[in-house]
Amino acid sequence: MNNKYTVKKIEKKNDHLSISWGDNFKSKYHFLWLRDNCPSAIHPTANMRVFNILTVSKKIFPKKINLNQNQLDIDWSEGNHKSKFNLQWLRNHCYTEINNKKYNSPYIFWDSNLKKNFSKIKLNHNDIISNDSYLKKWLKILHSHGFAIIKNGPTKKKSGFRILKRISHHRETFFGTPFEVINIPKPNNTAYTAQALRNHTDLPYFEYAPGYQFLHCLVNNATGGKSSVVDGFAVANYLRKKEKKIYKLLTETYVKFKDTDYTQKAIRVLHSPIITLTKDNDFNDIRFSMAAMGTIDVNPKKMKKFYDAYQFFASLLQNNKFKIDFRLEAGDIFCFNNRRVLHGRTEFDPNSGNRHLQGYYVERDEIIARLNYFNKVRV
Secondary structure (H helix, E strand, O other): OOHHHOEEEEEEOOOEEEEEEOOOOEEEEEHHHHHHOOHHHEOOOOOOEOOOHHHOOOOOOEEEEEEEOOEEEEEEOOOOOEEEEEHHHHHHOOHHHHHHOOOOOOOOOOOHHHHHHHHHHEEEHHHHHHOHHHHHHHHHHHHHHOEEEEEOOOOOOOOOHHHHOOOOOOEOOOOOOOEEEOOOOOOOOHHHOOOOEEEEOOOOOOOOOOOEEEEEEEEEOOEEOOEEEEEHHHHHHHHHHHOHHHHHHHHHOOEEEEEOOOOOOOOEEEEEOOEEEOOOOOEEEEOOOOOOEOOOOOOHHHHHHHHHHHHHHHHHHOOOOOOEEEOOOOOOEEEEEOOOEEEEEOOEEOOOOOEEEEEEEEOHHHHHHHHHHHHOOOO
C-alpha cells in the first residue's frame, strides 16, 4: 500500500484520534465525526446517511481501538456499536488536509482574445449526442469557460430537448419551455422585439436565477442580429485587481431587481449584490440587467458611489476588450452560464428576413453533477 495510506501511529486524545501516516502527515478525527461517518451509517443502495446523530451523546469516545491490516476498528462507549474504517477512505476524507489545501478555482477567465481561438469552445452536435467523451468535453468547457457553441444541430422546433436530455431535466419558468426568441406584437419582454439588447443575465430577480441558458438558432437570415457575449467573472476579476473600491461596492451593496411582466399575476422583487462570492472568495454569481433593475434604494450616503461603480461596470461589459460579437447560424446552440456570462445582441431588421431562436434553461447544479459523475468525484 502507498505510504500515504499506512498508519505509523494512533493516539487517543481528549476529543479526537490523532493519526500519523506513513508520509509523515498527521490527521485529526474527532470522535463524533468518526461515529457519524461509520460505514454502517450509510444506506447500501440509496447511499444516504441513516444514522441519527441524536442517538449518541457529545461525550461518546472509543473504548477500544484496533488496527487490523488496512482497517481501523473502533468499539464505542455508547450503543454497543463497532465501526470499521478503511484506512484509504479515512485518509481521503481527512479534513485537516482538505482545509490546508490551497483553493484552485475551476474557472478560466477570458476576454475578446478568445475569438482568435473560437474553435476551442465549439463542438459538433452529433458527437455530443452519441459519444460520452464529447459530452464530458462539452460539460468541462461549460464549467471552466461558461460558454460553448454547438454546431450542426437540427433546425426543427423543440429539437433542443435532445441535447438537454444528455445532461438532465430542464428548468421551467413562466416563459415556458422552450421560450421563443422572436419578434412579436405586444411583447412582455424586450427579447421578443427586434431591438438591440445590452449585455445582461436573465431573470436576476429570482432568488436562484437560471444556471445555464441554451439558445437554439432555428433560422437567422435577417440583417443585423449579431450575438454578443462577455465573461462577467473576467470583468469582476479585473475590478478585484485594478479597481478595488468599485469591486467592494459591487460585492457588498444590495440593489433591487424586479419583474412586473404584464402577462403574470405576480410582482417579483429581489435585493442582491451585482457580484456575489463563495466561501472560498471565488465568484458565485453575476446579476446584471439594466432592464430588470428596480429603483435603486441604497443608503443615501452610498448612492453616488454606487452609481459611479454601476456605470463603470456597465461600461466594461460593453467594452471591446471583454466583449465578443459573433453571428449564430441555423442549427447552432449558444450555451452559457447565465450566472456568469452576459449575453446580448444587435438590432435586426425583421423586414429583411427571419431570426428565430428557442431558449431553454438548465440548472447549474445539473451541469456540475453530471461532470462530477464523469470525473468520479469523491464525496
